Amino acid sequence: MFQFDNSYARLPRSFYAAVMPTPVSRPRLLALNRDLAARLGLDAGWLESPEGVSVLAGNTVPQGAEPLAQAYAGHQFGGFVPQLGDGRAVLLGEIMAPDGTRFDIQLKGSGQTPFSRRGDGRAWLGPVLREYLVSEFMAAMGVPTTRALAAVATGETVWRETALPGAVLTRVAASHIRVGTFQYFAVRDDRAALQALTDHVIARHYPQADSPLALLDAVVAAQAETIAAWMALGFIHGVMNTDNMAVSGETIDYGPCAFMDAYHPQTVFSSIDRQGRYAWANQPQIAVWNLAQFATCLIPLMGEEGPAVEAATESVHRFAPLYQAAWLRRFGDKLGIEGAPNRQLVERFLTLMARQRADFTRTFRGLVDGTARDEFTDRAAFDAWAADWQALRPDLGLIARTNPVRIPRNHRIEQAIAAALTDDLAPFRRLSQALVQPFETRPEWDDLSAAPLPAEIVHHTFCGT
Incomplete structure (x- = not known):
C-alpha cells in the first residue's frame, strides 16, 4: 500500500530516534480523508479496512516504514529550549505521490518517544478533531499547510485535567523540518549536521537554491506568503514558537489556533499566551524574529562571519517588503480590487471594523451581497468608506472567490468536539464537509456562517498536551 522512500531516515542518527508507535487497545476509524488519499495514491478502501485502521492507529507498521521521532530544539515564547523533539509523534516515513511529490506520513498521538519529557505521548480526541477540521479548511483555502489523512479513536483513556478519550491523527506534510531542527544542531555547534540538514532541505524543498544564503532567501519568501x-483569514496560530515554524512554509501544529469572530488586531485565544506575544497583529513580527533565529543557524555555513552576518541580516529584512506586498495583494482581492489597491483604503476599513467589532469573515463576505453594512453599528461611517470603495468599481466575483462563506468558528469546533465526546460524530462530519467547500452557499449550512451568540463565544483555546 505505502511505497516508502525515507530520505530523512538516511540522515545521521543524531537527527532522530528510531521508535515504534505504541499499539492501542481498540482502534476505530473516525474520519478518513478520501480526497487526500487519492492525491497520495493510496487506496481509501484499504485504509478503511481493519488492516488499514491498524496502520493508522500505530498497531501495525507497514512494510518499508522506518518509524522515527525527529530531534529539534526551539524558542518557546522567547525562551530557548535546547532539546524538544517529537514527544508524541512518530514519522512512519515518506511516500511519493503519483505526481512525484514527496510527503511525510506521521502519526500524532502515537505514544511515548525519547523526547516525551515525562509526557504520555498521547493525544486526546479534541485536538485531533480540531487539527483535522482546521488544516483541511486551510488547504481548501489554498494556504500552505499540513494535511489530515485520518483520525482514529484509540479506545483508551488519556488523562489531562480529567479522563478523556484518546485519538491518533495521521498527518501529511511536505516535511516536518522546523527552524528548531536547525537550532538543535546550531546550539551543539555541529556544523557537519547543519550542512547535511541544509543540503537535505535544499534538495527536498528548494532545489533552485544553490547555497545556505539562497535557502534563507527562499524560506523568507515562503513564510511571507x-x-x-x-x-x-483572521487566523491566529497561537503558538508561533520556532519549533512550530516549518521551513517548507507550511502551517504546522494546530494547537491553540483560532479564527477571529469580531475583528480586533490584538486578538489572542491561546490560554498559554498570557502576554499576547502571538496576537493576530503580532504574527508578521514574530515571523521575522523566528527567521532571524534560522539565519543565525545558517551563518556558520556562509563563509567569513562579518560578510555572512551582513548577508543574512539583509535576507531577513526582505521579509517586510515581501510580506507587505503579499498582504496588500490578498486584502485587495478581499475588497475586489485586483493588483495593488490603495493601502489607506484597506487600513481605513480594518480600523472601522476594529472600532465597531465587526465580524471579520461576515464583513468581507458581505461585500458581495450588500450585507456588510449590517455588521456595523455606525452605518454612516461604513457608508462613507463604501463610497470611496465603490468608486474603484470592485469586482464582486473576485470578492466571492476570495472570501469564504464560512470558517472553522471556534464555537462550532467546540460543539463538534463536545458531541464527539458522547460518540456523536454527526456535527463533526457536517462541519468537515462544509469547511472543505468554503465558498459554497447552501441553505442547510447557513447556521455555520453565523457569528456566535454571546453565550457561545469561545475566549480561550488550549494546546491539548
Whole structure:
C-alpha cells in the first residue's frame, strides 16, 4: 500500500530516534480523508479496512516504514529550549505521490518517544478533531499547510485535567523540518549536521537554491506568503514558537489556533499566551524574529562571519517588503480590487471594523451581497468608506472567490468536539464537509456562517498536551 522512500531516515542518527508507535487497545476509524488519499495514491478502501485502521492507529507498521521521532530544539515564547523533539509523534516515513511529490506520513498521538519529557505521548480526541477540521479548511483555502489523512479513536483513556478519550491523527506534510531542527544542531555547534540538514532541505524543498544564503532567501519568501494568507483569514496560530515554524512554509501544529469572530488586531485565544506575544497583529513580527533565529543557524555555513552576518541580516529584512506586498495583494482581492489597491483604503476599513467589532469573515463576505453594512453599528461611517470603495468599481466575483462563506468558528469546533465526546460524530462530519467547500452557499449550512451568540463565544483555546 505505502511505497516508502525515507530520505530523512538516511540522515545521521543524531537527527532522530528510531521508535515504534505504541499499539492501542481498540482502534476505530473516525474520519478518513478520501480526497487526500487519492492525491497520495493510496487506496481509501484499504485504509478503511481493519488492516488499514491498524496502520493508522500505530498497531501495525507497514512494510518499508522506518518509524522515527525527529530531534529539534526551539524558542518557546522567547525562551530557548535546547532539546524538544517529537514527544508524541512518530514519522512512519515518506511516500511519493503519483505526481512525484514527496510527503511525510506521521502519526500524532502515537505514544511515548525519547523526547516525551515525562509526557504520555498521547493525544486526546479534541485536538485531533480540531487539527483535522482546521488544516483541511486551510488547504481548501489554498494556504500552505499540513494535511489530515485520518483520525482514529484509540479506545483508551488519556488523562489531562480529567479522563478523556484518546485519538491518533495521521498527518501529511511536505516535511516536518522546523527552524528548531536547525537550532538543535546550531546550539551543539555541529556544523557537519547543519550542512547535511541544509543540503537535505535544499534538495527536498528548494532545489533552485544553490547555497545556505539562497535557502534563507527562499524560506523568507515562503513564510511571507504564508503569514499573509493567515492574516487575510483572521487566523491566529497561537503558538508561533520556532519549533512550530516549518521551513517548507507550511502551517504546522494546530494547537491553540483560532479564527477571529469580531475583528480586533490584538486578538489572542491561546490560554498559554498570557502576554499576547502571538496576537493576530503580532504574527508578521514574530515571523521575522523566528527567521532571524534560522539565519543565525545558517551563518556558520556562509563563509567569513562579518560578510555572512551582513548577508543574512539583509535576507531577513526582505521579509517586510515581501510580506507587505503579499498582504496588500490578498486584502485587495478581499475588497475586489485586483493588483495593488490603495493601502489607506484597506487600513481605513480594518480600523472601522476594529472600532465597531465587526465580524471579520461576515464583513468581507458581505461585500458581495450588500450585507456588510449590517455588521456595523455606525452605518454612516461604513457608508462613507463604501463610497470611496465603490468608486474603484470592485469586482464582486473576485470578492466571492476570495472570501469564504464560512470558517472553522471556534464555537462550532467546540460543539463538534463536545458531541464527539458522547460518540456523536454527526456535527463533526457536517462541519468537515462544509469547511472543505468554503465558498459554497447552501441553505442547510447557513447556521455555520453565523457569528456566535454571546453565550457561545469561545475566549480561550488550549494546546491539548
